[in-house]
Structures are given as structure tokens and as C-alpha cells.
Amino acid sequence: MTKVIDFKKYTSIHIGGKHSVKVINEIGDFKKYTILGRGNNLLISNNPKPLAILGEEFDYILQKNRKLIVGAAVSSGKLLTYCKKNNIANFELLAKLPGNMGGLVKMNAGLKQWEIFNHLHSIKTQNGDILKENIPHTYRHTQIDGIIYEITFDIESGYCKDQQKTFNTMRDNQPSLPSAGSCFKNPKDTHSAGYMIEKAGLKGYTIGGMAFSSEHANFLVNMGDGTYDEAIKLIKLAKQKVLEQFNINLELEIIII
Numbered sequence: 519m520t521k522v523i524d525f526k527k528y529t530s531i532h533i534g535g536k537h538s539v540k541v542i543n544e545i546g547d548f549k550k551y552t553i554l555g556r557g558n559n560l561l562i563s564n565n566p567k568p569l570a571i572l573g574e575e576f577d578y579i580l581q582k583n584r585k586l587i588v589g590a591a592v593s594s595g596k597l598l599t600y601c602k603k604n605n606i607a608n609f610e611l612l613a614k615l616p617g618n619m620g621g622l623v624k625m626n627a628g629l630k631q632w633e634i635f636n637h638l639h640s641i642k643t644q645n646g647d648i649l650k651e652n653i654p655h656t657y658r659h660t661q662i663d664g665i666i667y668e669i670t671f672d673i674e675s676g677y678c679k680d681q682q683k684t685f686n687t688m689r690d691n692q693p694s695l696p697s698a699g700s701c702f703k704n705p706k707d708t709h710s711a712g713y714m715i716e717k718a719g720l721k722g723y724t725i726g727g728m729a730f731s732s733e734h735a736n737f738l739v740n741m742g743d744g745t746y747d748e749a750i751k752l753i754k755l756a757k758q759k760v761l762e763q764f765n766i767n768l769e770l771e772i773i774i775i
């Protein structure tokens with residue numbers, strides 16, 4: 519089954535054309551496709567390779583032997599609601615982390631010391647179940663070949679409303695304009711990407727309909743009709759200026775498709 523998706527509407531940064539996308543509802547060999555989640559970390563180029571998303575067959579949440587078993591098409595909001603209802607701890611940050619669980623695990627999404635891998639037990643791919651200890655992962659990076667179909671987490675009891683409030687406060691400085699989250703990863707043992715972009719004079723800097731947010735310089739925001747080409751120009755400019763001024767090679771967190 520395929521369906522046409524308008525990526526200007528689908529992605530959080532509101533960029534992209536209309537493309538036919540394969541909807542995957544069974545585990546198989548789909549190497550020729552780039553799998554997408556909910557499009558919260560993506561910049562869709564003008565001519566993307568064949569694309570796929572997971573269908574309804576992978577939208578389920580189960581509990582078995584103190585494990586939480588989640589289809590990779592489950593949204594973070596759905597899992598959060600489930601954890602609240604079932605008094606399950608450790609997933610409170612999902613309130614502020616948009617995406618599907620496959621995308622969140624692939625990106626090892628998180629905030630400060632909390633990351634989705636903290637409570638992961640294993641994932642299911644075309645090659646079977648893979649335990650967390652066998653998946654190389656670091657800050658916002660994982661080495662996972664192919665599509666994640668299912669994720670298993672360890673369960674701890676005690677949903678914590680205060681934890682959720684703390685996370686909400688930490689997100690107060692996030693721009694409200696459409697974005698794909700942080701544009702660049704924060705480099706290790708030095709200034710944050712946002713600090714360096716700001717010091718390079720690019721906070722609020724605009725090209726056409728795209729800008730580095732005046733609220734948080736590491737957010738590339740769409741002010742209305744921003745395009746892929748404008749986004750790329752800003753990314754190149756920030757990389758060049760930060761390299762000149764700080765001798766740091768900024769690494770993209772946003773995934774270009």
C-alpha cells in the first residue's frame with residue numbers, strides 16, 4: 519500500500535513536497551526505502567529517495583512480564599497517556615518530545631541526562647530481537663541497521679507529575695514557530711551549539727522564510743513559506759561561521775532526507 523503525503527503539512531518544520539510513500543504493515547526487507555517516523559527531526563529535500571512509514575499494525579502497546587512492548591508507530595503522546603493511566607515511571611519527558619517511538623529510539627532522543635535508551639530493554643528489527651547492550655549508542659546517535667518495528671522497555675512503577683513539570687519548565691525557551699527541534703548537536707566539552715551560533719551573530723538571522731530563532735539560536739525556524747534551499751543556506755552559514763570563530767565543526771542533529 520502507498521499513500522501520498524504532503525510533507526509541508528506532515529513535517530514539524532513545514533518543508534517538503536508531495537511524495538508517494540510506502541506504508542509498511544509487516545516485517546520484511548525494505549532496504550530501498552528510507553523509513554520515516556512522525557517527521558519531527560527531518561528536512562525533506564527537493565528530490566528524496568523512496569520513502570516509507572509504518573502502518574497501523576505497528577501501533578500497539580502491551581505489557582508482559584514487567585516489560586512494556588511498544589510498536590514503533592506508537593506516538594510519544596500515546597505512550598505518555600498509557601504510562602499515566604497505568605502508573606508507569608520514566609516516560610514523563612515524552613510530553614515534550616514529539617515523534618513516534620521508532621524515531622525516538624533511532625535518534626536516542628532525550629533531554630540532558632534523560633534519554634530514551636535509559637529504560638530500553640531491546641528492539642525488534644528484520645534481524646530479530648536485539649538487546650540494548652548490543653546496540654552502539656551515544657548522545658542523539660544509534661547504530662541500528664534497518665527499520666525498528668517494536669521496542670521493549672523495562673517497567674518501573676510510579677508516574678511522576680512533578681517530573682513532567684520539571685521537564686516542561688526546561689522547555690520554556692523553545693520557539694513556538696515550526697522547527698525540527700535542535701538544528702545541531704551540542705558538541706562535547708565545549709559551548710552549546712546555540713551559544714556559538716549566537717556569538718557568530720546568527721541568532722535571529724534570516725534567509726527568505728527561514729531563520730535561526732531569536733528565542734533560541736539552535737532552532738532553525740520556518741516563518742511561513744521557508745524552503746529547503748533557504749534552510750540549507752543557513753545551515754552552511756552557521757557551520758562556516760562557527761568553524762571560523764570557534765574551530766568547531768558543528769554536526770547536524772536534523773536528518774536531511
Ligand SMILES: Cc1cc2nc3c(=O)[nH]c(=O)nc-3n(C[C@H](O)[C@H](O)[C@H](O)COP(=O)(O)OP(=O)(O)OC[C@H]3O[C@@H](n4cnc5c(N)ncnc54)[C@H](O)[C@@H]3O)c2cc1C
Binds near residue numbers: 553590624773
Ligand atoms: C519542537 C521540537 C522539540 C524537540 N525537542 C527535542 C528534544 O528535546 N530532544 C530530542 O532528542 N529531540 C527533540 N526533538 C526532535 C524529535 O522530537 C526527535 O528527534 C524524535 O525522535 C523524532 O521522532 P520522529 O518519529 O518524528 O522521527 P523522524 O523525524 O520522522 O525521523 C528521525 C530519524 O529516525 C529514523 N526513523 C524513524 N522511524 C524509524 C523506525 N521505525 N526505524 C528506524 N529508523 C526510524 C528516520 O529515518 C530519521 O533518520 C524536537 C522536535 C521538535 C519539533
